Amino acid sequence: MVVEFYYHPQSPPCCLVWMVIKELDIPHKAILVDMMKMEHREDAYKKINPKMQLPAVRDGDLTLTESRAIAVYLSAKYGKGKKNENLYPKDLTEQARFNELMMADVDNYHKMLNYLNPEAIFDGRAKGVVTELLPKCEAVLAEYEAVVKSQDYMFGNHLTFLDFACVHTLGCIEMGGFDDWTKYPNLKRWSAKLRKLPYYEECVKKPTESNNRDFQQFLKEGSAMYTKDAKP
Amino acid sequence: MVVEFYYHPQSPPCCLVWMVIKELDIPHKAILVDMMKMEHREDAYKKINPKMQLPAVRDGDLTLTESRAIAVYLSAKYGKGKKNENLYPKDLTEQARFNELMMADVDNYHKMLNYLNPEAIFDGRAKGVVTELLPKCEAVLAEYEAVVKSQDYMFGNHLTFLDFACVHTLGCIEMGGFDDWTKYPNLKRWSAKLRKLPYYEECVKKPTESNNRDFQQFLKEGSAMYTKDAKP
Numbered sequence: 305m306v307v308e309f310y311y312h313p314q315s316p317p318c319c320l321v322w323m324v325i326k327e328l329d330i331p332h333k334a335i336l337v338d339m340m341k342m343e344h345r346e347d348a349y350k351k352i353n354p355k356m357q358l359p360a361v362r363d364g365d366l367t368l369t370e371s372r373a374i375a376v377y378l379s380a381k382y383g384k385g386k387k388n389e390n391l392y393p394k395d396l397t398e399q400a401r402f403n404e405l406m407m408a409d410v411d412n413y414h415k416m417l418n419y420l421n422p423e424a425i426f427d428g429r430a431k432g433v434v435t436e437l438l439p440k441c442e443a444v445l446a447e448y449e450a451v452v453k454s455q456d457y458m459f460g461n462h463l464t465f466l467d468f469a470c471v472h473t474l475g476c477i478e479m480g481g482f483d484d485w486t487k488y489p490n491l492k493r494w495s496a497k498l499r500k501l502p503y504y505e506e507c508v509k510k511p512t513e514s515n516n517r518d519f520q521q522f523l524k525e526g527s528a529m530y531t532k533d534a535k536p
Numbered sequence: 537m538v539v540e541f542y543y544h545p546q547s548p549p550c551c552l553v554w555m556v557i558k559e560l561d562i563p564h565k566a567i568l569v570d571m572m573k574m575e576h577r578e579d580a581y582k583k584i585n586p587k588m589q590l591p592a593v594r595d596g597d598l599t600l601t602e603s604r605a606i607a608v609y610l611s612a613k614y615g616k617g618k619k620n621e622n623l624y625p626k627d628l629t630e631q632a633r634f635n636e637l638m639m640a641d642v643d644n645y646h647k648m649l650n651y652l653n654p655e656a657i658f659d660g661r662a663k664g665v666v667t668e669l670l671p672k673c674e675a676v677l678a679e680y681e682a683v684v685k686s687q688d689y690m691f692g693n694h695l696t697f698l699d700f701a702c703v704h705t706l707g708c709i710e711m712g713g714f715d716d717w718t719k720y721p722n723l724k725r726w727s728a729k730l731r732k733l734p735y736y737e738e739c740v741k742k743p744t745e746s747n748n749r750d751f752q753q754f755l756k757e758g759s760a761m762y763t764k765d766a767k768p
Binding site for chain 2: 355366368369370371372373374376377380381396397399400401403404406407408410414418423427429434436
């Protein structure tokens with residue numbers, strides 16, 4: 305019996321889980337749910353996740369959604385004895401410090417989303433990104449830049465799945481057109497390390513490029529990209 | 537040595553932690569940081585939490601911020617042997633299911649915030665709540681209503697800190713003026729159970745009433761409530 309992983313490569317929460325699976329070399333069956341064809345809204349997937357969101361993971365009788373909950377579970381269950389067995393820390397105090405940063409990253413991700421404004425653009429309430437919120441996103445970059453100034457990774461000097469979460473939070477900002485990382489030399493150094501992961505190309509680079517291209521198109525065409533019934 | 541708890545009663549994340557402390561009867565020293573007087577931006581508090589956000593908890597050498605990370609830590613460390621020792625579940629699979637609901641609740645809380653729109657109102661980018669988003673908030677109510685239809689609490693049939701988080705997520709919607717709970721009989725039943733907690737009045741009722749009153753005033757006066765330097 306292997307872990308079933310329902311995903312789409314262009315979904316950042318899916319990519320977070322995907323990286324955990326790859327890093328821990330978890331035996332799994334990857335099941336593509338094509339969001340672009342609205343397969344996540346079809347009955348077959350609704351039976352897996354009634355909320356119709358990706359990703360989902362099935363491990364025996366347990367079906368889990370919510371990427372960070374999945375990442376904690378998979379890291380704790382399948383990390384033992386692996387090279388990076390602390391992809392999620394085991395010690396209570398370390399877990400607390402990790403959870404703190406993980407929850408802060410969720411907030412930061414929402415700051416990025418507030419700037420990118422996809423929902424309001426789709427609903428026709430706005431025509432583009434909220435440029436006034438770009439400074440708040442840059443403050444997020446500065447926050448992460450400070451974190452990796454004195455350490456190799458987002459949680460100390462070893463890889464954790466917080467790095468996987470942060471790479472997507474930070475990548476978000478490029479969807480709005482941002483591409484000047486000169487003020488963030490330590491983030492560039494951190495990013496260069498992640499780029500060496502054997503699954504980086506598949507789980508980060510390709511999806512990010514596709515998302516940036518699609519979002520620029522979305523900005524031009526807005527809700528016309530979708531029919532009303534096929535709301536994403 | 538007791539746990540130091542830096543809080544303000546009108547901050548929902550503080551109230552979540554406060555309820556955990558009360559429920560587990562954790563020896564603590566509550567230290568009021570008066571947000572209304574901008575004390576969270578003063579140097580004294582900046583030394584505790586450089587991000588200048590509430591709550592924060594100090595337990596020996598460990599300083600923690602982010603309410604849910606604090607709640608997990610306190611429940612795990614101080615729950616043992618208490619009546620509600622599973623305020624955060626201990627078993628890996630149960631934790632995974634709990635974490636899934638906790639992360640979904642964070643998303644739901646952001647849906648409420650998107651509707652209430654406080655940041656844009658303060659920044660002068662909007663004049664009121666985003667009425668178009670009320671249906672999404674009502675969908676959140678329907679989701680939670682379905683959860684407590686077949687069980688007593690948000691996570692099965694015993695109290696967990698998910699109930700404390702949800703009571704604030706759900707309470708949010710009233711800040712925008714919503715007050716018709718007739719379509720949600722099971723939420724009313726769940727809420728009635730929470731109201732019996734000896735700390736409900738202090739940790740939920742009073743803060744919620746104050747917040748509703750303040751938000752209505754905020755809607756009327758917008759950013760004029762604050763000077764530019766004293767941005768909350």
